[in-house]
Amino acid sequence: MSGKAGGELGVLALASTPVISVAEGASLADAIRLMAEKGYRRLPVVDPDTGELKGIITATDILGFLVAGPKHELMVEKHGEDLAAALSEPVSSIAVRAISIEVGSSVLDALELMVAEHVGGLPVVDASGRLWAIITERDLVKALAGRPTGARVAELMTPDPVSIRPEASLREAVELMVERGFRRLPVVGPDGGLTGIVTSMDIIRLFHAAMREGRLSPELLETRVGDVCTRPVVSVGPGDDVGRAAQLMWEHGIGGLLVVEPRTGRLVGIITERDFFKLLPG
Secondary structure: OOHHHHHHOEHHHOOEOOOOOEEOOOEHHHHHHHHHHHOOOEEEEEOOOOOEEEEEEEHHHHHHHHOOOHHHHHHHHHHOOOHHHHOOOEHHHOOEOOOOEEOOOEHHHHHHHHHHHOOOEEEEEOOOOEEEEEEEHHHHHHHHOOOOOOOEHHHHOEEOOOOEOOOOEHHHHHHHHHHHOOOEEEEEOOOOOEEEEEEHHHHHHHHHHHHHHOOOOHHHHHOEHHHHOEOOOOEEOOOOEHHHHHHHHHHHOOOEEEEEOOOOOOEEEEEEHHHHHHHOOO
């Protein structure tokens, strides 16, 4: 996408609508259910009567509250380690202020704002603050999918990504994600072999299944990463065009790809939706 084209294209041309949102009085259990069933890792939080944007909540916010991080201390103070009780809390208790953009803005305005604010999505609102749409990294993936960019995966990827062992617990995985700000971790065995990938959404879906089946307990967090990680891994080569990487992400509905050396099968990097921002001019 050229700077000129992005500047002239209105944000609503690329943004996703209708928006899946959650009412500010809904519970965290409701938010997990929506994320798991709809496949969204972020949800705008709105006033149910007016549609006014009140905040945003992400899968990482929820995991940080339930498992690790500063907000987890609030959960422990109020609910101990009772996950079911904690999930009755309203989303407004942990939602964060939403960085938003107005409907008359351009796509380039939106992408530049996401880069500046280090966020992966922007609710699109009208002058009254009512939610109209949302533009996310995934929309940029859709725009790039299958289009030759002239850039190679190796130019945008993060080399030598942080990984986790298959025998590690989900608690350890979440602690690492929250501490380092990651949404996904390659799962690598003691011999260095790639066995899978675990993401924040994998864990959200596990929580959702446990809620449905009545087996939500702290013991769930002791589950081995190797037992729940996604496999086989969708991967890309370091020499592939970035448009190919975007195509694979779009086809599989995922936000990141492990980068594997084709001849050796060795993990050499990871490329995510956010890395595509590096293609923007300036």
